[in-house]
Amino acid sequence: MNLYNKAIFLAICLLLLSGCWNSKELDDLGIVVAVGIDKTEDNQFLLITQVINPSEIATDAPTTRPPVSIYESTGDSLFEAFRNMTEKSPRKMYLSQLRLLVIGRKLAEEGILPSLDAFYRDHEFRTAFFVTIAKDTGVKDLLNVLTPYEKIPANKLMHSMEAVQRSLGSSRGVVIDELIAQIRSKGQNPVLPGLLIDGNAEVGTSIENIEKIDAPTQLRIDNLAVMEEDRLIGWLKPEESKGLNYITGDMESTTVSYPCEDKGLISVEVLRTDNSLKAKFDDGNPTISIELELEGNVGELDCPIDLTKAESIETINGEVENRVKQKMQAAIKAAQEDFGSDIFGFGNLIHRKNPAYWKTIENNWNSKFKELKIDIQVKAQIRRKGNSTQPITKEE
Numbered sequence: 571m572n573l574y575n576k577a578i579f580l581a582i583c584l585l586l587l588s589g590c591w592n593s594k595e596l597d598d599l600g601i602v603v604a605v606g607i608d609k610t611e612d613n614q615f616l617l618i619t620q621v622i623n624p625s626e627i628a629t630d631a632p633t634t635r636p637p638v639s640i641y642e643s644t645g646d647s648l649f650e651a652f653r654n655m656t657e658k659s660p661r662k663m664y665l666s667q668l669r670l671l672v673i674g675r676k677l678a679e680e681g682i683l684p685s686l687d688a689f690y691r692d693h694e695f696r697t698a699f700f701v702t703i704a705k706d707t708g709v710k711d712l713l714n715v716l717t718p719y720e721k722i723p724a725n726k727l728m729h730s731m732e733a734v735q736r737s738l739g740s741s742r743g744v745v746i747d748e749l750i751a752q753i754r755s756k757g758q759n760p761v762l763p764g765l766l767i768d769g770n771a772e773v774g775t776s777i778e779n780i781e782k783i784d785a786p787t788q789l790r791i792d793n794l795a796v797m798e799e800d801r802l803i804g805w806l807k808p809e810e811s812k813g814l815n816y817i818t819g820d821m822e823s824t825t826v827s828y829p830c831e832d833k834g835l836i837s838v839e840v841l842r843t844d845n846s847l848k849a850k851f852d853d854g855n856p857t858i859s860i861e862l863e864l865e866g867n868v869g870e871l872d873c874p875i876d877l878t879k880a881e882s883i884e885t886i887n888g889e890v891e892n893r894v895k896q897k898m899q900a901a902i903k904a905a906q907e908d909f910g911s912d913i914f915g916f917g918n919l920i921h922r923k924n925p926a927y928w929k930t931i932e933n934n935w936n937s938k939f940k941e942l943k944i945d946i947q948v949k950a951q952i953r954r955k956g957n958s959t960q961p962i963t964k965e966e
Contacts, residue, residue, distance in 0.1 A: 600661035603638070604724035606709030607648060607685055608674025614644045615685070616674070617651035619663060620713045620724055636777060637721040640714055648688040665694045669724040671701045671746070672765060674709045678795070678802035683753055686800075690746060700731060700743045703795045703802060705764035712765055715774035718785045727789055731763060734791045739824035739840075740811045741791050753800045756932045757917025761814065764792035764805065796909045798936070804909050806901065813901030816862055816894060817914050819845040826866070826890050830873035838890050838952065839869035849919040856920045856927070857943040864894065867954040877955045890950040898946050905939075912939045 606618035619641045641659045645651030655663060671689060673682055689695050704712050713723065720726035728743075735742040741763045752760035767789060773779055774787030793811040796804045806814065815821040827837040846861040868877065868886070875882050905913050917935045921928040931938050 599664040600641075600659055601664050601667050603667060603722055604670040604672065604713055604727075605665075605668060605689075606672040606674065606704070606713050607677060608704075608709050609676045609680060610644055614646060615648050615651050616709070617643050617645070617648060617655065618672075618710050618713050619655065619659075621659070621661075621663070622722060636716060638716075638723060640710070642710060648685055652688075665692070666696055668695060668699045669728045671699055672709045672712060673701065673703050673762075675704065675802070678703050681800045683750075683800035686746060686750060690750060697747045698745055700728060700763070701746055701749050702727075702731075702744075702763050702765050705766050705792050705795070705805070707765075707767045707771065711771040711774075712767055712789065715767060715771065715787055715789050716777065716780050717789060718780045723789065727765065727791070730789075730791050735820070736822050737824070739815045739821045740808045741794055742815060742820050753797075755915075755918060756935060757912065757919075757921050757928075758915035759799060759911045759913050759936075760797045761794040761806070761913050762797065762802075764795050766790045766792045796905070796911055796913055798909070798911045803911060806904060809897045810901045810904045813897035813899070814905075814913060816843065816898050817845065817847075817860060817901060819843070819847075825869060826893050827870075828889050828893055830875070832874060834872035834874070835870070836868070836873055836875070836886060836889075837870040838866045838886065840864050840866045840890075840894075841953075842866075847914075847916075847919055849916070849923040851924060851927075854927075855943075856924070857945065858916050858919065860898070860944065860946045861949075862894065862898070862947070863949045863951070864890070865951050865953050866890065868952060883952050883955075886952055887950045890952075891948040894950070895946055895948045898948070902944055902946075906942070907940070910936050910940050912936065916942060916944075 600621040602619045602621055604620035608616045610616050621639050621641060623635065623637055623639055641655055643651045643655040643658065645654050652663065677685060690697070715723060717723045717726040720729065731741065731743045734740060744760065744762055749760050749762070752758050767774065767787065769787030771787065779785050779787050793808055794806045794814060795802055796806060812821070812824060821840070821843045824840045825837055826840060827835055829835055842865045844863045848859045850857050850859055871877070877883065905911055912935065916939065917932070921932070
């Protein structure tokens with residue numbers, strides 16, 4: 571290869587090399603970890619951003635400055651509100667590290683789908699952030715609360731939500747992709763986790779809130795919100811939220827406790843669940859069959875029961891089955907009678923089973939859902955009894 575050809579080859583290679591044409595220095599960016607949105611009294615969009623203070627996060631030495639800052643703006647659209655925020659923020663909002671989107675009650679009851687467009691369309695947003703609803707509080711009050719243990723409140727809420735889903739089952743995380751897909755579906759309405767302020771909201775904004783052993787104001791994961799398409803219509807109770815997660819296969823682990831016949835209490839740790847949902851047709855009418863298998867361990871025993879006996883294990887299995895089935899029935903009753911909203915995806919099952927039938931009822935599915943017959947079967951199996959087969963007593 572002569573010198574001329576080498577020069578041409580190098581020139582082509584240089585053209586193919588990508589550069590950071592739109593790169594920005596970290597000093598010029600405000601890293602947003604949580605966003606709150608709602609509607610104002612004059613029907614404008616309210617935008618709240620929780621931004622990291624890098625100097626406070628980087629140091630382990632205690633300071634009197636908060637680890638995050640809050641910025642607020644309004645606009646006729648969310649896009650405009652983001653631009654209006656430049657009047658207050660000294661840095662450009664960097665949104666790729668977003669952990670949490672909190673939606674206020676007014677906007678949630680009005681309908682959230684148009685507002686989600688800005689978060690789904692912009693290339694800066696990753697789609698792994700959780701979408702939540704502020705319950706009985708404003709989004710600004712909620713994002714203003716400083717949290718102990720976790721310096722960044724958004725991280726605290728994200729980790730708490732994951733922990734609740736993993737170990738309790740009374741709520742679950744919902745990302746924007748899943749939410750939009752369910753809103754668009756005529757066979758399933760979405761649910762969203764709720765966030766609460768436990769304590770005085772004003773006290774929670776003070777640095778003193780995280781300087782005490784027991785923070786007087788804390789953020790808490792609440793139960794699941796019921797949606798009809800993209801509008802908030804109500805809230806499930808704790809046992810109903812667990813029942814929903816059993817039905818949809820989102821129950822990772824939880825506890826089932828019940829009183830003994832004589833005295834005391836038994837607690838079972840549910841470690842694994844396996845659900846099966848099927849749509850069937852009987853004389854042209856659809857029914858849903860739910861089969862749930864679960865495995866667990868005896869977590870706590872305060873009853874005069876001998877776990878070496880097979881009948882004792884069978885008794886525990888039967889009680890767990892009844893308790894879990896009651897939670898599932900409670901969730902179905904709330905969805906059918908209180909809300910008239912298919913939050914389980916039964917409509918999608920019927921659609922896949924019989925597309926022709928679905929076409930005749932899809933536009934009126936919520937009404938049909940209220941009359942849907944549902945059969946529930948639960949099978950529990952205790953795998954481990956722990957280190958002792960008897961309750962611990964003073965007598966040996």
